[in-house]
Amino acid sequence: MERILISGISGAGKTTLATTLADRLGLPRYELDALHHGPGWVKRPEFEDDVERFAAGSRWVTEDQYQRLLGDLLWTRADTVIWLDLPKPTVMTRVVRRSFTRAIDRRELWNGNRESFRDWPKPDHPIRWAWSQHQARRERTAQRIARFPAVDIVRLESASEVRRWLDGVPRNGADHAG
Numbered sequence: 001m002e003r004i005l006i007s008g009i010s011g012a013g014k015t016t017l018a019t020t021l022a023d024r025l026g027l028p029r030y031e032l033d034a035l036h037h038g039p040g041w042v043k044r045p046e047f048e049d050d051v052e053r054f055a056a057g058s059r060w061v062t063e064d065q066y067q068r069l070l071g072d073l074l075w076t077r078a079d080t081v082i083w084l085d086l087p088k089p090t091v092m093t094r095v096v097r098r099s100f101t102r103a104i105d106r107r108e109l110w111n112g113n114r115e116s117f118r119d120w121p122k123p124d125h126p127i128r129w130a131w132s133q134h135q136a137r138r139e140r141t142a143q144r145i146a147r148f149p150a151v152d153i154v155r156l157e158s159a160s161e162v163r164r165w166l167d168g169v170p171r172n173g174a175d176h177a178g
Contacts, residue, residue: 011095
């Protein structure tokens with residue numbers, strides 16, 4: 001596992017797992033939300049170039065997001081996809097809890113952006129997105145897996161499966177797990 005893509009719907013735990021894997025395996029970590037969102041939640045014009053640059057590298061971990069902008073770029077470069085295919089109730093609990101906490105504490109997320117309760121009704125808000133797109137995202141991921149047979153796939157379907165799998169991943173890249 002040298003070029004790892006973490007796939008799943010909003011709230012599945014992509015960022016948390018990517019951060020943990022980067023630390024354990026000594027991989028550079030690239031957070032797509034931080035690269036995408038400029039001030040005022042506006043897309044940064046450098047986004048695609050930044051992603052192209054790191055994806056050309058030999059070692060990285062990132063989230064599977066922004067397909068409408070990136071197409072299959074990350075899938076063509078990844079050697080491993082970790083698919084967080086968690087049940088909708090688990091995802092919804094997580095995404096609501098995360099959004100609520102972010103709206104209350106108003107901490108900066110990326111480039112001066114903060115989440116607020118007034119954003120919740122927007123169709124692209126993570127809560128609404130996770131609710132409406134859960135099944136469609138699952139189907140698109142399954143289709144991509146079929147199109148990229150050379151990519152190693154680790155499909156995890158519950159929080160406990162994620163924990164058990166992660167327990168088998170060595171710290172500091174001492175051994176390989178898969």
